[in-house]
Every structure is written in C-alpha cells, then in structure tokens.
Amino acid sequence: MSRKTPKKLINENGTRLDGRELNQLRPLKIEVGILANADGSAYIEQGKNKILAAVYGPKELHPKHLALPDRALLLCRYHMAPFSVQERKSPAPSRREIELSKVIREALEPSVFLEHYPRTSIDIFIEVLQADGGTRCAGINVASLALADAGIPMRDLVVACAAGKVEGRLVLDLTDVEDKAGTADLPLAFMPNLNAITLLQMDGDLTTDEFEQVLNLAIDGCKQTHALQKEALKAKYVAVKEAVEEE
Amino acid sequence: MPTYFENKQLVVPGDLIAEGKYGAGDSTYKDDDKIYAARVGLVTLEDQTIHVVALKAFYVPSVGDTVIGKIVEVGISAWMVDINAPYVAVLRASDVLDRPFNPRKDELPAIFDVNDLLIAKIVAYDRTQDPLLSVREPGLGKISRGQIVEITPTKIPRVIGRKGSMISMIKKETGCQITIGQNGLILISGKTPEDERLAVMAVHKIEQESHTSGLTDRVSEMIRKEREV
Amino acid sequence: MTSSMSVAKVKQKRIAELISHGKRLDERGLNDYREVQIEVGIIERAEGSARVRLGKTEVMVGTKIEVGEPFLDVPNEGVLTVSAELVPLASPKFEPGPPNENAIELARVVDRGIRESKAISLEKLCVTPGKKVFVVFVDVYVLNDDGNLIDASAMAALAALLNTKIFNYEVKNGEIEIKPGYTQLPIVDYPIAVTFAKINDKLVADPWLVEEQVMDARLTITIDKDGKICAIQKGGYGYFSMEKILEATKIAQQKAEELRKIVVKD
Numbered sequence: 041m042s043r044k045t046p047k048k049l050i051n052e053n054g055t056r057l058d059g060r061e062l063n064q065l066r067p068l069k070i071e072v073g074i075l076a077n078a079d080g081s082a083y084i085e086q087g088k089n090k091i092l093a094a095v096y097g098p099k100e101l102h103p104k105h106l107a108l109p110d111r112a113l114l115l116c117r118y119h120m121a122p123f124s125v126q127e128r129k130s131p132a133p134s135r136r137e138i139e140l141s142k143v144i145r146e147a148l149e150p151s152v153f154l155e156h157y158p159r160t161s162i163d164i165f166i167e168v169l170q171a172d173g174g175t176r177c178a179g180i181n182v183a184s185l186a187l188a189d190a191g192i193p194m195r196d197l198v199v200a201c202a203a204g205k206v207e208g209r210l211v212l213d214l215t216d217v218e219d220k221a222g223t224a225d226l227p228l229a230f231m232p233n234l235n236a237i238t239l240l241q242m243d244g245d246l247t248t249d250e251f252e253q254v255l256n257l258a259i260d261g262c263k264q265t266h267a268l269q270k271e272a273l274k275a276k277y278v279a280v281k282e283a284v285e286e287e
Numbered sequence: 288m289p290t291y292f293e294n295k296q297l298v299v300p301g302d303l304i305a306e307g308k309y310g311a312g313d314s315t316y317k318d319d320d321k322i323y324a325a326r327v328g329l330v331t332l333e334d335q336t337i338h339v340v341a342l343k344a345f346y347v348p349s350v351g352d353t354v355i356g357k358i359v360e361v362g363i364s365a366w367m368v369d370i371n372a373p374y375v376a377v378l379r380a381s382d383v384l385d386r387p388f389n390p391r392k393d394e395l396p397a398i399f400d401v402n403d404l405l406i407a408k409i410v411a412y413d414r415t416q417d418p419l420l421s422v423r424e425p426g427l428g429k430i431s432r433g434q435i436v437e438i439t440p441t442k443i444p445r446v447i448g449r450k451g452s453m454i455s456m457i458k459k460e461t462g463c464q465i466t467i468g469q470n471g472l473i474l475i476s477g478k479t480p481e482d483e484r485l486a487v488m489a490v491h492k493i494e495q496e497s498h499t500s501g502l503t504d505r506v507s508e509m510i511r512k513e514r515e516v
Numbered sequence: 517m518t519s520s521m522s523v524a525k526v527k528q529k530r531i532a533e534l535i536s537h538g539k540r541l542d543e544r545g546l547n548d549y550r551e552v553q554i555e556v557g558i559i560e561r562a563e564g565s566a567r568v569r570l571g572k573t574e575v576m577v578g579t580k581i582e583v584g585e586p587f588l589d590v591p592n593e594g595v596l597t598v599s600a601e602l603v604p605l606a607s608p609k610f611e612p613g614p615p616n617e618n619a620i621e622l623a624r625v626v627d628r629g630i631r632e633s634k635a636i637s638l639e640k641l642c643v644t645p646g647k648k649v650f651v652v653f654v655d656v657y658v659l660n661d662d663g664n665l666i667d668a669s670a671m672a673a674l675a676a677l678l679n680t681k682i683f684n685y686e687v688k689n690g691e692i693e694i695k696p697g698y699t700q701l702p703i704v705d706y707p708i709a710v711t712f713a714k715i716n717d718k719l720v721a722d723p724w725l726v727e728e729q730v731m732d733a734r735l736t737i738t739i740d741k742d743g744k745i746c747a748i749q750k751g752g753y754g755y756f757s758m759e760k761i762l763e764a765t766k767i768a769q770q771k772a773e774e775l776r777k778i779v780v781k782d
Contacts, residue, residue, distance in 0.1 A: 195301065
C-alpha cells in the first residue's frame with residue numbers, strides 16, 4: 041500500500057497543507073501526571089502526534105555491575121506502537137528507534153542532576169501512539185515534563201522543536217509529509233534558561249546561511265512550546281488553588 | 288538584590304528565582320550568582336536562603352530521620368527494608384538482638400518477616416552505601432496495628448503544621464494515634480475504622496491543598512462535617 | 517560514543533588545561549586532523565572496498581551490489597543500505613553481539629551523509645522500473661577504535677563507493693543477463709563528515725580516544741562538495757551553545773575540503 045505525496049505542500053500565499061503559516065506550530069495539548077503507577081508522566085498531542093512519556097526512578101539499579109558509582113544512569117526507550125503509523129510497524133525495536141532512544145537520552149541528560157543519586161537508574165519510556173512527523177521532539181517535550189512530574193531535580197526543562205526547508209521555504213514544525221518531501225529537517229532540543237542546545241540533528245541540504253536561519257526558527261518554536269510546557273506543569277496546582285479560593 | 292518571584296509563588300525547574308548573594312536552599316541550585324528552581328514548587332525565602340518547597344518529590348534519606356518501612360527481604364544477618372526512597376535500607380540483626388548475632392540460634396523471620404512494617408531511625412547514610420536503620424530507641428519497632436497513608440515527603444511539614452498545630456488538631460478531632468515518618472509514610476491508629484477514615488481523609492486533603500492558606504481551619508471543618516453525616 | 521573506560525582525573529585535568537591553551541596531548545592544533553591513509557580495492561570479493569587509517573583508528577568498508585526490489589514510493593530508484601559493526605577485536609569496550617546503539621548511530625550518520633548529498637545517482641540503478649533495482653550494501657567494519665569512528669567510517673565509505681564497480685548487464689525477457697565488463701557506480705557528490713569534541717568549552721576536531729573519554733559532547737557536520745551541510749548529529753551527554761555550533765560549521769567546511777582532496781584523487 042502506498043500513499044501518493046500531494047503535489048504542492050505550500051501554496052502561493054505561503055499557506056501549508058494543514059492551513060498553517062510557515063512559522064506556525066501545530067496546535068498543542070499537554071497534560072502532566074496522567075499515569076497512576078509511574079513516578080512521573082505526561083502526554084502530548086501535537087497536530088496528529090499522540091505521545092506518552094513515563095518516568096520510573098531514581099531506583100536502585102540491578103544488576104549492580106551496570107550501576108555507576110558516582111551518578112544515576114539514565115535509560116531511555118523511544119518506541120512506536122505498531123498502529124501508530126500508516127503501515128503497521130513491527131513491535132520489535134527498529135534501528136531508527138534505537139538511534140532515537142540514544143539521542144533523546146543525550147538530549148535529556150544535561151538537564152538532570154544525575155550526580156545526586158549514585159548507583160541508581162532513572163528510566164524514561166516514550167510511547168508514540170500516533171505519529172505524524174516530529175515525534176522525537178514531542179517525545180522530548182513530554183519526557184522532560186515526566187521527569188519534573190516525578191520530582192527529579194533538574195537544571196531546566198528540555199524543550200524540542202523541528203524546523204526545515206520545504207519547497208524552498210523555511211518552515212517550523214514539519215509534519216511527516218513535509219519531512220519526507222522536503223529538502224531539510226532539523227530537530228533541535230534546548231534548555232531555555234541556560235541557552236543550551238542538547239539535541240541537534242539535520243538531514244537534507246542547506247547552505248550555512250539557511251542553516252543559521254533554520255536553527256533560529258527551531259529555537260523560536262522551542263520557546264513557544266516552553267511556555268505551554270510550564271503551563272501544563274503548573275495546571276493541576278493552579279486548578280486546586282482556584283477551587284479553594286472559590287470556597 | 289533582585290528576586291524575580293515572590294514568596295509562595297509557583298516555580299518550575301529552570302526558573303530564575305533570584306540573583307545576588309543568596310544561599311541555594313532545598314530544590315534550588317546556584318549557577319554563578321543566580322538561584323534557579325530545580326523542582327516544581329513554592330518559593331520560600333528564609334533569611335538570605337531561597338528554598339523551593341517541592342510539590343512533589345521522593346524521599347532522600349537523612350541521618351536522624353524517623354521513617355516507616357516495610358521488610359522486603361530477610362538476609363542472613365540483616366533485613367532489607369523498603370523506605371520509599373531510591374535506596375533500600377538495611378537493618379542489622381545485631382541492632383535488634385542487643386548482642387552478636389548467632390546464626391545457629393537466631394531466626395530472623397521470627398523477629399521481622401517479609402511484609403512486616405516497622406518504625407525505625409536512620410543512623411547512617413552516605414553516597415557510597417545504602418541507609419542503615421536502627422530500632423533501638425523507645426517507640427521504634429514493629430507496627431502491629433493501624434493504617435499507612437503515603438504522601439509526598441515534602442508535605443510532611445504541612446501535616447505537622449507550625450509548632451505541631453495541624454497534627455495536634457487532627458489527633459484531637461479524630462482521637463487517633465498518628466506517627467509520622469519523614470519518608471512520607473504516616474501511621475494512623477484509631478479506636479474505630481471511622482476515626483481512622485477521617486484522619487486519612489484529612490491527610491489527603493492536606494496533600495492536595497498544601498500550597499493554599501487557611502488549611503488548618505478547612506481541614507478541621509471538613510472532619511466535623513464528615514462526622515455529622 | 518559512550519565510554520565506560522574512565523581516564524585518571526589527573527590526566528583529564530591535563531588534557532583540559534592543554535586545550536585551554538590551544539594544545540592537545542598529541543601536539544596537534546585544535547583543528548588539526550591526524551594523518552589519513554587510504555587504500556582501496558583490497559577485498560576482491562567485494563564490489564568495492566577501502567581501508568582508512570585516521571591516526572590509529574582503522575576502519576574497513578566493503579560494498580556489495582545485489583539485485584532487489586525498489587521501495588514502493590520510489591519505484592525507479594536503486595536502494596542504499598548502510599550498516600556498521602564494532603567488532604570486538606577493535607576495542608576492549610566492544611562486545612560480540614548484534615549492533616548496539618553506538619554501531620547503529622554510526623551507520624545511520626554515515627548513511628545520512630551519502631543519502632542526503634545524493635552522492636549515488638540512485639535513478640541510474642534501476643533495472644526494470646518498479647520491479648528490479650540494484651541494492652548497494654555499504655558495510656562498515658571497525659578494526660581499531662582510537663577515536664572518531666564517524667569521520668574515518670564516512671571517508672572509508674566514500675572511498676569504497678568510488679571504488680565500486682557493477683557488472684554490465686542486459687535485460688532479456690525480464691531476466692538479467694550478465695555481459696562482460698564493469699561500470700563504475702555513478703557517484704556525483706563527495707560528502708565528508710567532520711566531527712568535533714567539546715572539552716572545557718572548546719572545540720577540538722578529530723578527537724582521539726582519550727579526548728572522547730573526556731569530552732562532554734560531540735558534534736558531527738557532514739559537508740557536500742559544494743560546501744553545503746547535508747547532515748548533522750550531536751552526541752554525548754553535554755550541550756552546545758548556538759555560537760559554538762556556528763563556529764563548528766565554519767571550521768567543518770574548511771576541513772571537509774581538505775579531507776575531500778585526500779579521498780577523491782581525481
């Protein structure tokens with residue numbers, strides 16, 4: 041089964057297939073603390089993306105020889121549900137999922153005070169329930185919130201967003217179709233208060249000037265997303281406070 | 288010296304709380320002269336130290352803390368105790384027996400068995416070893432009756448209240464005996480199941496609304512209303 | 517690459533101090549590469565092969581060409597597939613078994629450089645549209661890890677591809693008939709990967725093993741023959757500022773040109 045790629049992704053007015061402007065994020069919905077068993081959890085819907093993250097830990101790591109004497113070990117598993125994509129994906133981890141698990145872990149590591157919990161592990165699970173491009177970025181966004189929800193001390197939240205080039209135009213937050221048909225895709229993760237880029241990948245074809253512009257566009261998307269992350273984290277406490285004040 | 292957040296304001300990890308010669312207290316960290324929040328919580332300014340009272344955090348063992356734990360493993364000369372922390376705690380047989388442990392005569396399961404609950408004190412803990420417990424002091428030892436309620440450890444001070452005002456009120460209103468573990472576990476033992484239920488409700492309400500004011504009054508009002516029902 | 521071997525604190529300090537003064541333990545400048553040696557055509561059974569020595573890092577790449585089915589969304593294009601093995605003899609850290617996250621990352625970064633620069637003219641590898649195409653297997657075999665496997669592997673992969681020949685053929689009745697002679701694999705771009713380590717907030721190009729063990733982050737930038745960026749990969753548990761990234765990009769373009777001259781000797 042194959043799907044035909046639409047002929048044009050951006051029309052003459054600079055509007056994209058889903059009606060967005062070039063520099064516009066997809067609509068975002070974020071909820072924190074939605075899983076009862078996990079120590080921390082969060083859920084995001086971004087356009088058609090539906091992604092769940094859960095954190096367990098810090099907890100003692102077994103087997104003990106894998107534990108690090110001076111810090112916690114961060115374990116990260118990015119996984120796509122078989123029904124998350126157009127053609128059913130086998131549940132076994134693919135090479136892409138293994139690479140993404142690694143780069144996502146490396147995107148989150150700088151934010152956690154791992155040295156505070158030697159000999160333990162902090163396990164992060166990211167499950168993509170439905171995918172439409174930019175899943176590693178959305179995954180990082182919820183994983184970071186899940187870590188905060190678990191009460192694990194962090195230097196900063198990590199926020200991620202992708203930007204790229206489609207039909208000669210620089211765009212923010214690419215969908216799957218735009219990524220596949222476009223000429224460049226650049227996912228980026230960022231610790232906003234520390235101005236530190238913790239994930240950076242690119243595949244495509246960009247001049248150095250275009251690269252700098254796309255980089256800035258992605259960071260701008262991150263800053264917008266960060267505001268929504270913070271709101272989601274505070275949401276349940278704000279709701280309780282408001283309810284109490286009404287009494 | 289500027290602070291960007293006021294007392295009792297809600298912050299999230301990475302928020303810059305203040306700049307200048309402040310000390311970095313609980314759930315905060317310092318970078319150069321800047322104090323940042325490390326957890327979600329309420330800003331608390333104490334003299335020149337900035338704390339964040341975390342709204343949710345796990346227990347980190349501290350020497351001198353009284354904790355409530357559950358035996359998870361009986362070893363050869365020690366028990367492994369789950370104290371709701373990233374590390375499993377150890378209770379040595381020699382601590383309980385008051386004399387050297389004799390493997391031929393002493394049977395550990397007879398003293399504490401798997402799933403037994405106990406109140407203990409942390410007597411040793413550092414980065415290289417698991418926390419060490421003791422049950423020697425009066426008031427410590429096996430728990431034979433009552434219910435355990437678990438709340439996030441950072442809210443324990445709120446359950447105690449200023450100078451014990453909150454916990455005294457709950458004890459009075461419900462008639463329950465309440466033992467508080469610093470690790471977020473609270474033992475409630477009442478004369479009737481109804482008394483215990485009210486105390487449990489009170490604790491949960493405190494956990495939910497810990498970041499609001501006027502809580503002591505609202506909790507005592509809730510208990511009274513529930514009794515009337 | 518994640519490392520479990522730790523470097524003595526005293527040595528770590530020394531490396532960091534030297535780097536703050538623009539020097540490295542092996543006396544290279546911060547932007548200097550180790551000596552590059554390339555040999556091609558060493559494995560006759562492979563359609564193409566190359567061995568690269570980058571200092572003491574040694575990587576061999578062999579290419580194999582087979583006939584297979586095209587992907588459904590690109591029915592008239594050949595297929596490229598890159599894989600990498602960190603064989604146990606290359607380092608005390610490598611264990612036997614299926615490729616781990618490091619091997620997979622290595623393969624995918626090398627793959628992206630070749631794929632995104634469109635180095636191989638995949639349209640020319642179509643035998644019967646929609647049914648039969650040539651599949652190019654690029655297998656990276658690491659023989660000794662002394663740091664910077666990515667750049668060494670990328671150079672070896674490019675050299676092996678330039679060395680690759682496909683048998684001549686004719687399609688008769690839907691079947692492939694092999695004819696005498698060979699044709700070079702059509703290569704139209706020459707992507708070069710340039711990797712930096714960040715140590716003590718400074719960038720060093722072509723990190724060797726000890727520097728990799730001390731670094732907090734790694735940045736690979738792959739540049740095509742026109743100086744455009746075709747792939748980027750950040751690795752390691754640390755982070756970069758935007759300024760550092762742009763600084764690395766400038767240096768990468770320059771280094772890529774120098775390295776390309778060694779790999780493409782035409």
